[in-house]
Amino acid sequence: MTPLLSVSGVSKRYGPHIGCADVSFDLYPGEVMGIVGESGSGKSTLLNCLAGHLPPDAGRVVFDTRSEGPKDTVTMSEPERRMLGRTDWAFVHQHARDGLRMGVSAGGNVGERLMAVGARHYGDIRGKATDWLERVEIDAARVDDRPTTFSGGMQQRLQIARNLVTGPRLVFMDEPTGGLDVSVQARLLDLLRGLVRDMGLAAIIVTHDLAVVRLLADRLMVMKDGHVVETGLTDQVLDDPQHAYSQLLVSSVLQV
């Protein structure tokens, strides 16, 4: 089977400082990869390089496009990459405000990707938007409300709806539950889990929260100082960590 995403040798430096170094992995359709590490580990840099937000200094990020087969997204033209970002790829930001238009209604936010790829029937767009609001457990009556009137958890769920409405195959998530109350996190994680499975999504999730990866990720990559120190099956890396840093990370988690 062709990997959905094939990453080889991705590196990014900030002057003498290593952002991420020589990261390689293959991601298959439906697989969820967690990237964990503490602040400064390079996980966000890596995610941004993979998602096309930051140009890596070296390496290839080959995505299996629908129309042309595997293509290196690093050397892709900007229009192509931006189109990918609106259709097959999705990016869920840590802060919903970065991923939403705060001055546009919830329905408009969800409908934007549809309109960006040519949807021109108001009724259909609104219907799809309302469907998706319900899927992410937002009351459909809020379809005309602006996200400024939503709680943090609702904004995050709206961001997810906005991203998933065009049925992307690969979702990048940056600390999707960061900053949310614990009970809100639990609900969001459950929702994500369900959506990922129902839609057969592949996902790359960056987080410092091991509970999130335990729940959502099939595979795990542990990063420290820009390097991947360990990689493998999620429950294996968490229950039987091999690398010193992974062992430290796992043992540091407070038990409730």
Add this chain to the structure above:
Amino acid sequence: MIELENVSKTFTLHNQGSAVIEVISGVSLSVVPGECVALTGASGAGKSTLMRMIYGNYLTQAGSIRIGGTELVGAAPRDVIALRRETLGYVSQFLRVVPRVPTVDVVAEPLRAVGVAQEDALARARALLGQLNIPERLWALSPTTFSGGEQQRVNIARGFAHSYPAMLLDEPTASLDAANREVVLSLIEAAKARGAAIIGIFHDEAARSRVCDREIDVSQFTPGLAA
């Protein structure tokens, strides 16, 4: 169905003075379809560890573990996941659940994962929960608030929902009363009858002698414990 050859495991605790603990070494065993093999040995001998290695939860340092012909040691994560979904079932001592998911959905999940339709999966789940005497009023609730015994039975129901060709059972009758123990043992017998290869850890001698065809003393593989 389950074949181990010269399997070894070492833990290296980097943050505790790099202590190296060799837990198990040179394990070879084989379980054929329809057979139930018990792992015995003193506490700490490595029974649960070995079971976790067979499941892929613990990394195996050396040797080969083949389930239905598929090599587990060194396998890619998605292959292990596929194996666990279709071929290899595991009933551990702990129920790890997602908050908010109702019991009946927890039990139905393995069936949904192999493509069984929602209604059929739920029907089978309900049947199992009924067999295991979980009251119907609890089916719509999340098992996070259940008692230890109830959680164990939900765990077992989930473990037996899909007909795995290979199964690993870690203390399946622990914390169960006589009636429920009886149910679990008959589930194991039914699984054997349909051709499943089973490895189990049973502290309860009576249970062990009832369902297991053979016993393997794991202490013979534990360095420092071997007689």
Add this chain to the structure above:
Amino acid sequence: MNAPFREEGPQGPAERAEASEYNFAYLDEQTKRMIRRAILKGLAIPGYQVPFASREMPMPYGWGTGGVQVSASVLTPDDMLKVIDQGADDTTNAVSIRTFFERTAGVETTTQTSDATIIQTRHRIPEAPLTEGQILVYQVPIPEPLRFLEPRESETRKMHSLEEYGLMHVKLYEDISRHGHIATSYAYPVRVEGRYVMDPSPIPKFDNPKLGDMPAIQLFGAGREQRIYALPPYTQVVSLDFEDHPFEPSKADHCCGLCGSAESYLDEVIVDDSGGRMFVCSDTDYCEARRAAGHKGAFAA
């Protein structure tokens, strides 16, 4: 009001211009060349906003400096110029600009649409259909149709170059969700030749259908924002809408009180202190021509 506005005398336009202290049409030749290059580029890429170095003009920003610079660059001594403001030849601004060109270019001027070769307009397209050989110059305040949704110039430039116009439809979607219909009634955005989204300047949406397939050349000048764009003759121009909320070129549901026209765009005029009102053609030349031909409205004297 049919006679051209100029001083009587033996001098022709060229002589008068030479006698004045200005270069022909006020701008120096290098500036005109620069603006003409921008115009050519705009015609070659219909709807694309071409940046140009807007000059200091003897009227402040917001008073038509863009339109005046474009007109100045395309004027020749043989042209006949018409200037209208919201359809009327006789408002202060129209008179000002017309006089400006009489003094600096010495060209003949007219109020009759059919006689003019160049028509400079603020916020209306004349009712009388234009012909090949005519040029319509629009005064534009904000050339960027996406400006109110996306304040960053860097982003809007990218959106145009990458043809990312989803946001434009989001704006229309928001209108419908809030008002039940698309509430934009002027400066209604259009798609040119299926490529660029353009702001047609604050003309009423009633005028939008005239933009497409027009035999005349249409030039748009924004002086403060320093942009020129253009529509060559017979260009495809489509007003944005939704399939289930199609574009409607609406006008007041009345006839002109003076000439009786049911087809022209109307201004509402308050006639007394008790709220009495009447509707008259916004295009004064059109209304006059109809009256001269014998048509009468309800309020005709």
